[in-house]
Amino acid sequence: MKCRVCRGPAVIDVRRQNANYCVEHFLRMCRDQVAKAIAQFDMLQPDDRVLVAVSGGKDSLAVWDILRDLGYEADGFCIGLGIGDYSDASTSHARAFAESRGWPLEVVDLRGEHGFDVPTAAHVTRRVPCSACGLSKRHLFDDAARRGGYDVVATGHNLDDEAAVLLGNVLRWDEEYLGRQLPVLPARNGFPRKVKPLVRLGEREMAAWCVLRGIDYQVEECPMAAGNKHLGYKEALNSIEEVSPGSKHAFYFGFLDRAASRFAAGTAQEADALATCERCGSPTTGDVCAFCRLVERSAGVEPVALTRKRGRR
Amino acid sequence: MKCRVCRGPAVIDVRRQNANYCVEHFLRMCRDQVAKAIAQFDMLQPDDRVLVAVSGGKDSLAVWDILRDLGYEADGFCIGLGIGDYSDASTSHARAFAESRGWPLEVVDLRGEHGFDVPTAAHVTRRVPCSACGLSKRHLFDDAARRGGYDVVATGHNLDDEAAVLLGNVLRWDEEYLGRQLPVLPARNGFPRKVKPLVRLGEREMAAWCVLRGIDYQVEECPMAAGNKHLGYKEALNSIEEVSPGSKHAFYFGFLDRAASRFAAGTAQEADALATCERCGSPTTGDVCAFCRLVERSAGVEPVALTRKRGRR
Numbered sequence: 001m002k003c004r005v006c007r008g009p010a011v012i013d014v015r016r017q018n019a020n021y022c023v024e025h026f027l028r029m030c031r032d033q034v035a036k037a038i039a040q041f042d043m044l045q046p047d048d049r050v051l052v053a054v055s056g057g058k059d060s061l062a063v064w065d066i067l068r069d070l071g072y073e074a075d076g077f078c079i080g081l082g083i084g085d086y087s088d089a090s091t092s093h094a095r096a097f098a099e100s101r102g103w104p105l106e107v108v109d110l111r112g113e114h115g116f117d118v119p120t121a122a123h124v125t126r127r128v129p130c131s132a133c134g135l136s137k138r139h140l141f142d143d144a145a146r147r148g149g150y151d152v153v154a155t156g157h158n159l160d161d162e163a164a165v166l167l168g169n170v171l172r173w174d175e176e177y178l179g180r181q182l183p184v185l186p187a188r189n190g191f192p193r194k195v196k197p198l199v200r201l202g203e204r205e206m207a208a209w210c211v212l213r214g215i216d217y218q219v220e221e222c223p224m225a226a227g228n229k230h231l232g233y234k235e236a237l238n239s240i241e242e243v244s245p246g247s248k249h250a251f252y253f254g255f256l257d258r259a260a261s262r263f264a265a266g267t268a269q270e271a272d273a274l275a276t277c278e279r280c281g282s283p284t285t286g287d288v289c290a291f292c293r294l295v296e297r298s299a300g301v302e303p304v305a306l307t308r309k310r311g312r313r
Numbered sequence: 314m315k316c317r318v319c320r321g322p323a324v325i326d327v328r329r330q331n332a333n334y335c336v337e338h339f340l341r342m343c344r345d346q347v348a349k350a351i352a353q354f355d356m357l358q359p360d361d362r363v364l365v366a367v368s369g370g371k372d373s374l375a376v377w378d379i380l381r382d383l384g385y386e387a388d389g390f391c392i393g394l395g396i397g398d399y400s401d402a403s404t405s406h407a408r409a410f411a412e413s414r415g416w417p418l419e420v421v422d423l424r425g426e427h428g429f430d431v432p433t434a435a436h437v438t439r440r441v442p443c444s445a446c447g448l449s450k451r452h453l454f455d456d457a458a459r460r461g462g463y464d465v466v467a468t469g470h471n472l473d474d475e476a477a478v479l480l481g482n483v484l485r486w487d488e489e490y491l492g493r494q495l496p497v498l499p500a501r502n503g504f505p506r507k508v509k510p511l512v513r514l515g516e517r518e519m520a521a522w523c524v525l526r527g528i529d530y531q532v533e534e535c536p537m538a539a540g541n542k543h544l545g546y547k548e549a550l551n552s553i554e555e556v557s558p559g560s561k562h563a564f565y566f567g568f569l570d571r572a573a574s575r576f577a578a579g580t581a582q583e584a585d586a587l588a589t590c591e592r593c594g595s596p597t598t599g600d601v602c603a604f605c606r607l608v609e610r611s612a613g614v615e616p617v618a619l620t621r622k623r624g625r626r
Contacts, residue, residue: 170483171553171560173567232556236549240484243545247484254486262575 012208015245023212030209033200034066041184043195044152050074051150051192053141054105056093056218059156062209063198067154068103074154077144079137080109082117083129083224084306090218097215106148108140116298118224123304124297129224132294139291143282145192152193160203162196163248164233166255171233178263182256189274190283199252223306325521328558336525343522346513347379354497356508357465363387364463364505366454367418369406369531372469375522376511380467381416387467389418390457392450395430396442396537397619403531410528419461421453429611431537436617437610442537445607452604456595458505465506473516475509476561477546479568484546491576495569502587503596512565536619 001010003022010020014029021029038044052064054076067074078094081087091107098105111117114136116124121132141153157165162181169177187193198206210217225231240247276282277289284290314323316335323333327342334342351357365377367389380387391407394400404420411418424430427449429437434445454466470478475494482490500506511519523530538544553560589595590602597603 171564171567173564173571175571229557232553236552239549239552240545244542251484251486254484258486258488 011212012205014202014205016202016241016249018245026205026208027212030062030201030205031066031069034063034197035070037183037197037200038070038195041182041195043184043197044072044154046071048072048151049149051141051145051148051153052076053137053153053155054078054094054098055156056090056097057156058206058210058215058217058219059158059161059198059203061093061097061156061215061217062206062213063154063156064097064103065101065209065213065215067197068101074103075148075150076103076105077141078105078107079140080107080112081133081136082109082111082303083119083222086218086220086223087118089220093216093218097217106144108144110136110140111303114295116295116301117303119304119306120301121294121298122224124301125294128228130228130230133224135290135294139282139289142191143280146190150192152187152195154195154197156198156206157196158198158201158203158206159248159252160234160237162199163237163252164230166252167233167237168229175263178260180264182260200249202248324525325518327515327518329515329554329562331558339518339521340525343375343514343518344379344382347376347510348383350496350510350513351383351508354495354508356497356510357385357467359384361385361464362462364454364458364461364466365389366450366466366468367391367407367411368469369403369410370469371519371523371528371530371532372471372474372511372516374406374410374469374528374530375519375526376467376469377410377416378414378522378526378528380510381414387416388461388463389416390454391418391420392453393420393422393425394446394449395422395424395616396432396535399531399533399536400431402533406529406531410530419457421457423449423453424616427608429608429614430616432617432619433614434607434611435537437614438607441541443541443543446537448603448607452595452602455504456593459503463505465500465508467508467510469511469519470509471511471514471516471519472561472565473547473550475512476550476565477543479565480546480550481542488576491573493577495573513562515561 001013001020002008003010003025004019005025006022008022010022012026013020044050050067050072052060052067052074054060054064056078064074064076076094076098078091080091094105095107118129118133118136121136122129125132144150145153162183166181169181183196183199185194237248237251274283274285275287277284277292278287279292280289282289282291288296314326314333315321316323316338317332318338319335321335323335325339326333357363363380363385365373365380365387367373367377369391377387377389389407389411391404393404407418408420431442431446431449434449435442438445457463458466475496479494482494496509496512498507550561550564587596587598588600590597590605591600592605593602595602595604601609
């Protein structure tokens with residue numbers, strides 16, 4: 001197995017590219033793919049201040065590492081979600097990485113600062129935990145970017161993630177979600193720009209990036225996500241990719257090229273003026289934003305034990 | 314397990330409907346679903362003459378049986394594809410069923426009448442066998458409908474088939490195929506109308522229909538299709554349906570409701586005038602139609618042994 005670039009001994013194969021790489025040229029390929037995604041979708045300007053949403057997993061640590069490598073001013077923001085040992089270990093990985101590099105990382109603890117955690121919110125809302133978790137993360141990332149004067153929030157969503165989300169949206173033909181499933185969402189109405197610089201790279205490459213760069217990341221998957229639909233979509237796509245390497249890339253980029261704009265029309269109107277949350281000042285469609293309503297509903301509720309919740313029918 | 318309708322003992326569960334049925338009410342449900350599909354998509358008029366594309370498998374025998382049950386004038390047309398014992402057995406099942414009912418069935422043997430068979434055509438064209446097979450079937454069905462003065466060709470494609478085809482089209486975002494993946498294609502340019510009356514029923518229900526009606530069908534799958542991408546798409550959807558019953562129905566009918574028209578625009582122009590094949594008189598875009606070119610390329614080629622061909626990357 002020889003490196004595509006230098007013909008030296010390769011350490012990894014990337015089947016959808018039908019290519020093998022040595023360490024040096026694998027790392028260069030990853031950086032190049034991130035730079036290409038940034039240019040292709042006009043994600044970042046050279047002097048943008050970037051806030052990286054850091055979980056402590058491979059993707060978020062890798063995207064932070066690569067953005068810094070490419071010369072961007074990128075700081076980290078991490079949320080203690082209160083999902084038992086899993087969250088404690090995740091936060092520790094994020095802190096250890098930031099300290100080793102000497103890069104700024106803000107950590108917000110959901111229970112310490114907002115009085116609830118994800119298992120409790122799932123219990124209170126009687127919905128799958130991923131719902132309250134996603135809501136909280138979006139709110140706190142947006143809020144941190146506004147407070148810190150950042151131009152843009154970068155997340156570690158990779159090609160596998162985006163293809164699986166797209167499959168879910170397509171299986172339901174959810175027009176609104178399809179209309180805005182893009183690798184960059186422009187700033188609007190007080191929300192910062194959101195970018196996904198890893199969309200041209202798979203999760204296996206991100207794990208390899210961390211291993212080859214000596215980055216110790218949280219390997220465990222979230223215990224509350226076990227059995228959720230998103231993981232089922234990933235498995236379905238993995239079985240297709242196994243037979244036809246490149247299927248995920250063709251699915252996601254074919255969507256962006258030939259289909260996304262067909263769904264975008266219906267979502268344009270909602271960009272109109274929003275109100276301001278009377279509790280926290282965030283932009284919102286009502287009087288109180290969804291996060292502050294969640295804080296209110298969870299206030300004083302005893303922390304519940306960690307449970308695995310199956311996706312609903 | 315009780316029948317949803319009469320509360321008597323049920324013999325089958327239909328998970329996506331969250332319902333169980335006794336024999337009588339299962340058969341009624343199947344007929345009702347076909348009648349509903351016919352009305353919903355304006356597939357058939359009461360006095361249409363229908364030509365059913367019959368393979369000898371469960372779906373084609375069931376759709377013929379149900380259309381006759383619903384009072385339509387429906388005759389059968391079957392092609393001997395020359396895929397070894399599989400084709401011989403399939404044709405025998407079709408003949409036996411037609412004879413038992415006393416319904417007209419025309420059988421055309423591909424090698425006997427056109428000088429080639431599917432394995433040979435796959436060898437000559439160097440493509441997957443399903444490609445030459447589909448081309449031949451479409452041509453001969455259209456031709457038989459014109460010769461026999463039929464208004465419409467009905468095929469046994471069920472919900473599982475259509476959802477798997479849709480998944481393949483979506484994974485590639487094939488705009489042209491997406492624009493015409495409809496349960497009814499109107500007659501145009503000398504091609505008869507095509508309808509798929511089983512789109513509201515799954516393949517498991519069609520097997521049950523045949524068993525409960527005492528119809529002996531070809532149970533084997535085509536040996537040349539083994540390992541093809543379509544079966545991979547079926548498996549991927551089956552894994553999703555297993556966790557979330559109703560996913561396939563929502564995927565296919567959601568597409569028809571909310572997405573198909575977004576892809577239709579690009580395909581409207583091609584409905585313009587076609588030429589006439591100088592060999593067979595069929596409508597075609599060139600001088601000689603694709604089927605007659607296949608006949609020509611295969612002429613005099615020694616029959617090749619049956620091989621299992623994997624889908625290409």
